[in-house]
Amino acid sequence: MQGRCCIIKVGRTFGELAARRGDFEDWIRAGLGGDHAWRVVDAAAGASLPAPDELAAVVITGSHAMVTEAAPWSLAVEHWLQGVLARRVPVLGICYGHQLLARACGGEVGFNPRGLELGSVEIRLNATARDDPLFGGLPDRLVAPVTHAQSVLRPPPEAQVLAANDHDPHQALRLGETAWGVQFHPEFDREVTQVYVDRQVAALGARGAEVEVVDTPEAAGLLQRFAALVSGR
Template sequence: MTATPPALPVLILHTGDPEPSLKERFGSYAEQIALAAGLEAGEVEAVPVHEGARPRAPQHYRAALITGSPAMVTDREPWSEDTAAWLREAAAAGLPMFGVCYGHQLLAHALGGKVGYNPTGSELGTQTVELLPPAAGDQLLDGLPASFPAQMLHAQTVLQPPPGAAVLARSDQDPHQMFRVGPNVFSTQFHPEFGPDFVRAHLERYQRKYMAENLDVPGLAANVRATPVAGGLLRRFLDLCAPAASRPQ
């Protein structure tokens, strides 16, 4: 009897971390995204690209998840541009991918979109995401409510989606909260992986900075709440686009 080969791992492109006190309490961004995706340690290959590490070729993975980061895509740091080149290769190879925040912006940049500072300012806390008409035919979003709360912590955003992208969701401050390129490359400006405790702690840690931007930090913190619909998207993505049992080695 022939043994079934082990499933290919899910690549986590680790693009940065919270500041040390938040990382100590809540884990790295790679750890938070793996937890939200329901992945065990043996299913994951986390590659800290922000430290100069490089992933293997796309065929070695069943999917890729791209984390958030305190870095800015527009800084065009060498590690970030190298990762963008890898993303183009992976998209051409048909690898399922899901980018979050910085990962969302980096995917857009890699595939021909435009990234910059959100002209409306930083978008923070728990905000409402509204699905757009193209979402009606999207399997990943099938059965979800027309609007739902999601966690936001970002200053830059996707100003222009990649050519051919289907824009799936918006918020009051951001017309490009979620897009899809082809059948299996998704990204969200919002954070499916963040829980309310992390968002509150982040707002507290950076309260002075955000208040200097004339933001109502106490009000934002008071509005932070659970986001179960957004929080389930990473698992749904893997179940739909890259189930472990159906991706041969």
């Protein structure tokens, strides 16, 4: 494997949580593990994006922003991703990163008509996931942390839908040979998920009583799987 492994930071968590536990990129690094030095590029703060031919792998973080806001930095990342994908660089997009990846490939993103999805939720893997390089071997059903109001409403024409649930039919996508997007947060542990639930449960009204927070080891393991896939190239 040659080139840089980069985490593209497109947002920040709550300030008090970051002070105590670190931010999205810290949790992602911990989940990836391994020997690779993952460089963080703060795209939301205007940092220059690396040339696609310098890259060995990319992970795109989540964000409290909305993709449909079309901030200039977000549009720049979206355009940059097209060059990254053209070079078949392994990419994993998480939540906002998942949606941005889908838009870069021609998909549609918007507010989920079912509203906010929050907590630890069950996700069903589709048959297409069984032979997938990243998802293959995972159980048919797993629990994953989520916190999102927007979703991929229409996947890109060439995308494979790998996982779904009743709230969001596009919980995981494969885009081309080497790119994946997940609407859930494999980097969240139970404590982080609980902070997000506590911050947003009031927005759910009566549905807030249904929100569950549990450990999600299968979802968390997806980061290590991605790191292993990158190492094997």
